[in-house]
Amino acid sequence: MSYRYAVERTDNSALAGGHVLRSAPGFPGFPVRLASELFQRAMVHVGRETVRLWDPCCGSGYLATVLGLLHREEITHVRATDVDADAAHLAARNLRLLTAEGLAEREEELRRSARDFGRVAFVERAVAARNLAADLAARGGDLPHEAAVADVFSLEGAVAADLVVTDVPYGEMTRWAGAVPEGDPMGGLLASLGRVLPEHAVVVVSARTRRIALPEGVRALERVRIGSRAAALVRARDVAP
């Protein structure tokens, strides 16, 4: 596993929300180290060298993009979907940062802001974009990706993903929307994912809560608690209806 390696090689401050990756009011980010730790734990359970990653409640796409940048060698495709069209649009713009062209555009945009506003902070961010591009090029190059609008509760067809990592709505900041099942959104989310994912896939669900409540009879592969967040890792076939 390449956690320390990846984190040391890529300057983590370059991955802070709003620095090179885009953020917007109402779109919470996700702690970079926790994202990487959850990814690595899940990779052990997936048992494959590489995975197709999917975040079905992607918000700004921050979590999916950070994982793509940090773990380029282990990811062959990134999918990010959200019920909210503005979120999917922002996620598409962040996922473009998984390509040389997207990072070059971002670098140019930040250099323009540095010229227009005369602020050295923009120059630093432009340099960070360039460094991320060099790092990406050295570790496999452009990462194929897609962003789309989709309600996680009413997914159709099969989804070709081996690993889901997602941070679900909590409290005031983000709320469930779409065809939310009454009473147990978490159970509905897992059943829906279990329906469309291959049996071997691993699902990592995180939320700002003390403990992720799993449906009766579903055993977590692992549970993780860090700061204000809890996460549970489950196997797709164990949550399939």
Ligand SMILES: C[S@@+](CC[C@H](N)C(=O)[O-])C[C@H]1O[C@@H](n2cnc3c(N)ncnc32)[C@H](O)[C@@H]1O
């Ligand atoms: C906590 S945010 C995700 C933040 C994200 N991890 C990031 O790094 O930017 C939760 C997201 O779930 C989305 N959401 C709510 N209901 C949904 C549904 N039924 N299907 C898909 N996404 C949904 C919200 O629109 C919100 O963007």
